[in-house]
Amino acid sequence: MLQHLLTLIWNKKRQHFLLFLELFISFLVLFAVFTMLVYNYGNYRQPRGFEYERVLTVASFTRFPNEPPRDSLTQLSEQLKRSLQAIPGISAVSFVSSNSPYTMSTSSNNISYNNIHEQADQYWADDDYARLLQVHMVRGKWFSRADVTGTRRPVVINETLAERFFGKEDPVGKIINDDGERRIVGVVRNMKIGGDYAEVRSAIYQRIDSGFQDKFLIKLTNSAALSTESRIYKTIMHQFPASSTEIEKLEDKRVVKNRMSLIPVILMLVISGFLVLNVALGIYGVVWYSVNKRRGEIGLRMAVGATSGGITRQIVGEALVLTSLPLLLGIILAVQFPLLHLFDLPAATYIAAILLATLFLYALVTLCALYPGRQAAKIYPAVALHED
Known part of the structure; x- marks a missing residue:
C-alpha cells in the first residue's frame, strides 16, 4: 500500500x-x-527564587555641588537607609546595583576557578538583600559586615555557577577570581531576576559597603498604608532636596519585563x-x-x-x-x-x-x-x- x-x-x-x-x-x-x-x-x-510582592524599587539620582569624601557619602547613604527603615509599614531596605530585579540593565564579568572560566552575571547588594527578597540559601549564608576581612571580599554565588565550578563539592570557603580574589561565603538558589521567561545563568553577588548609593529596594509590610510611598518620597526629598526620585512597584516591572x-x-x-x-x-x-x-x-x-x-x-x-x-x-x-x-x-x-x-x-x-x-x-x- x-x-x-x-x-x-x-x-x-x-x-x-x-x-x-x-x-x-x-x-x-x-x-x-x-x-x-x-x-x-x-x-x-524553573522556580523564581525570590519574592517580589510588596517590594518597591527606588532610584534617587542626587548631584552634589562639591564631591564629598567617600566616607561622608557612605554615612549619608546609611543615614538615608535608617530614615527609611523608621517609616511605619517598611520591613526592610537594601541597597542594590542598577541591574536589580526586572530592570533593563545587565552586567557580567569573567569569573575563573582552577582554569575554569565562566561569564557570569554580576550583582551588587548589601547585607539586607537576602532577607528583603526572601531568597533561599542552599549552602553557607548571605554575606555580612563580619565577613569583610583582608583583601578577599566575600561573595555569594548561585547554584548554576557552583555546579559549573565545583560540581557536588561544597563551594563555601573557596577562592574565585574576577578582578581580584573573592571568598565564597554562601550559595543561593537560582534567581530569575530577568523575568519569568529568562534563562537561568551563572551569577555572583558582591557586597556594597561604601560610597553613596542611589538605588535600593524597599519591602513593605502587609499592613502598610497607601501613603507609605508618599512618605518614602518626602523622606528622600527632605534629606536630598536636589535629587530626582523614581519609585516603582516590582510587580509592575515584572509584568513589563515578561511582556517584552x-x-x-x-x-x-x-x-x-x-x-x-x-x-x-x-x-x-x-x-x-x-x-x-x-x-x-x-x-x-x-x-x-x-x-x-x-x-x-x-x-x-x-x-x-x-x-x-x-x-x-x-x-x-x-x-x-x-x-x-x-x-x-x-x-x-x-x-x-x-x-x-x-x-x-x-x-x-x-x-x-x-x-x-x-x-x-x-x-x-x-x-x-x-x-x-
Whole structure:
C-alpha cells in the first residue's frame, strides 16, 4: 500500500513541487516557533527564587555641588537607609546595583576557578538583600559586615555557577577570581531576576559597603498604608532636596519585563499562523482537486469491493505520504541544531521542538484531507463510472 502511494505521488512530482516546498518551509518555521515555546516554557517552570510582592524599587539620582569624601557619602547613604527603615509599614531596605530585579540593565564579568572560566552575571547588594527578597540559601549564608576581612571580599554565588565550578563539592570557603580574589561565603538558589521567561545563568553577588548609593529596594509590610510611598518620597526629598526620585512597584516591572520577553514569541506565532493557514488551504485544495479528477478511479475501486473507510484512509494516507517527503528533509536539517550545539540551547529543547512540529503538521494534514476523503467515500460507483 505504501509503495503504491509513493508511486502515485512520484508520478505527480512536478504538480506537487510547490506544495513540497511550502511544507518544507512550514516545518522549519514551526520548528523555530516550537523551539522558542519549549525554551520559554522550560524557563517559566524553573522556580523564581525570590519574592517580589510588596517590594518597591527606588532610584534617587542626587548631584552634589562639591564631591564629598567617600566616607561622608557612605554615612549619608546609611543615614538615608535608617530614615527609611523608621517609616511605619517598611520591613526592610537594601541597597542594590542598577541591574536589580526586572530592570533593563545587565552586567557580567569573567569569573575563573582552577582554569575554569565562566561569564557570569554580576550583582551588587548589601547585607539586607537576602532577607528583603526572601531568597533561599542552599549552602553557607548571605554575606555580612563580619565577613569583610583582608583583601578577599566575600561573595555569594548561585547554584548554576557552583555546579559549573565545583560540581557536588561544597563551594563555601573557596577562592574565585574576577578582578581580584573573592571568598565564597554562601550559595543561593537560582534567581530569575530577568523575568519569568529568562534563562537561568551563572551569577555572583558582591557586597556594597561604601560610597553613596542611589538605588535600593524597599519591602513593605502587609499592613502598610497607601501613603507609605508618599512618605518614602518626602523622606528622600527632605534629606536630598536636589535629587530626582523614581519609585516603582516590582510587580509592575515584572509584568513589563515578561511582556517584552513574549514579544518575539507572539510575532513568530502570528507569522507562522498565516503560513499554516496557507498550507492548510493548499493541502485542502490539492486533495479536493485530486478527488474530483479521480472520481472514475474511486468509483471503480468501490465497484470492485473497496469500502468507504478504505477510500477515506487512502486519500488521507496519500496526503500524509505527500507530507512525509518534505518533512524528512526538514527533520534532517533541524537535527543539525542539537548536533552542532547552535545557539547554545539544550538538545532536549530542539528534540521536543522537532517532535511537536512534526506532530502538528501531520495533524494539520490529516484534518485537511479528512473531509475530502469522506466526500470521496460517498461517491456512488454507478454515477462515477457513468460520468467517466
